[in-house]
Amino acid sequence: MNKVIHINLGGMPFIIDEDAYEALRDYLAAIHSHFRNSEGYEEITADIEARLAELFRESMGHRQIVTMKDVQEAIRIMGTPEVFEAEGESAAEGDAAPSGKQDAGAQPRWRTGRRLFRDPDDQVLGGVCSGLAAYLGIEDPIWVRLAFVLFTLSGGFGIPLYIILWIIVPEAKTASDRLAMRGEPINVSNIGKIIEEEMSQLSKRVSEFAEELGKEDWGGKKKSGRQRA
Amino acid sequence: MKIENAIAQMRKGVLELCILGIISKGEAYPSDIIRSLKEAKLIVVEGTLYPLLTRLKNAGLLDYTWRESTSGPPRKYYHITPKGREFLNQLLLNWNGLVHAVEESTRHLQQTTSDNE
Structure with a gap:
């Protein structure tokens, strides 16, 4: 849907x-x-x-x-x-930025700061930690996850904090959300990149699903993947 | 200096001449103009054409009329103005001069290549 x-x-x-x-x-x-x-x-x-x-x-x-x-x-x-x-x-006409040389001038020149989203592509529970990692510029979300675990074990309120973040932080649903999450400028080539990633992930999921179907032919149920028009 | 850039510059230079030439044959819709230009490998995407058409129109070399279309909103059909025809003739004269100049300055090369064949 x-x-x-x-x-x-x-x-x-x-x-x-x-x-x-x-x-x-x-x-x-x-x-x-x-x-x-x-x-x-x-x-x-x-x-x-x-x-x-x-x-x-x-x-x-x-x-x-x-x-x-x-x-x-x-x-x-x-x-x-x-x-x-x-x-x-x-080169003589039209272009807005006289300072922009061929390559730099070709990109639309607006940039968004990073925004906090939950990352649906890399999630253990709700994608809170990977979203936070992207927001803070930490390359591997494992460090944020570890910090959460340590915080909880040392008597902090890690679990309620996680749940609150899960509720209030929106999921990065669209290509532009994901770019904003990573702090990449939103332009056509980046959007194209995200869409390509999405397509390859989708086809991977489909082939995994097909494999699974092959394995569990006798009625193993699997939740169906997101349906697309 | 990259060969691609040099070739791109040459193509850009003749684009206006070619657009005027195509439209001088009769009324044309942008996607028809595109088809001819694509066949000649002058441009690849349609978006390149719209700013050029607008510029030529604002310079008084082209004009357009709205025509009803069977599938959707009215379309702009471009035609050449008398001023545009004059401009095109001037460009063509210069083009012929350029062709001559290129032939003259590279004749010895072209002879060697044909000798080698």
């Missing part, structure tokens, strides 16, 4: 999966920040949005909902700001 979101893209209404929405939003943010200081900024971005809407319509066919695949395909056709810079715009 997946939550969906209603959007208006280039004057057309779409129903879009939440993860696909996040990816699209981040992509458009990168596009807008790339063209912000270009002549005709509004027209360029409106043209791009209208064309993305059209690409979605084409790749959806009779489906009702825009999925991550549709977004990825549209981004592949439209390209990222890094590619525009390489093949289209001459």
Whole structure:
């Protein structure tokens, strides 16, 4: 199951999966920040949005909902700001930062500080410790976990503290949450990286699940993996 | 100096000429323009084209009309203006001069390569 979101893209209404929405939003943010200081900024971005809407319509066919695949395909056709810079715009025009050299200037230039999330990819219980480790910049969450255990054993209130954090700290659900958790800048290439990681994890889970099915053919039950549209 | 950069610069230089050339054949929708440019390996992604079209339009070399589309909102179809045609002719003249210059300055190389074959 997946939550969906209603959007208006280039004057057309779409129903879009939440993860696909996040990816699209981040992509458009990168596009807008790339063209912000270009002549005709509004027209360029409106043209791009209208064309993305059209690409979605084409790749959806009779489906009702825009999925991550549709977004990825549209981004592949439209390209990222890094590619525009390489093949289209001459260095003399358009670009916002005169200080930005080829490589540095190609990245959208906003950066988020780290935010505290629970890390669903690396969890023993609720992912609190690995999220804390990412927040504090500690490479291996084992140290945070050990600290929690020691704290509890030495008579501290480690267990209630963990439970409170579990409740109040949100889980890093989307690609941009995960980037914010690690303190990486949110841009299209990073989002792409996260999505790729997610896809490979998903396929790993599927093959593990398939293996397990093979082993326990006589009715071993396993909780089914997250279902995706 | 990287060969990729040098090639990219050459391609960028002729992009405007090619876009004007394609549109001078008749009204064109951006994705049709893209198809021709992709075949010629001049650009790979569509996003490159939109800022260029806007710039050429703002310079008065192109204009567009809105046309209803069967699948969705109206589309912008671009056509060349008289000013754009004049501009294109000037570019072409210069291009022919450049082709000539390149041929002249590399003739001996081209002869050697064909000798080797």
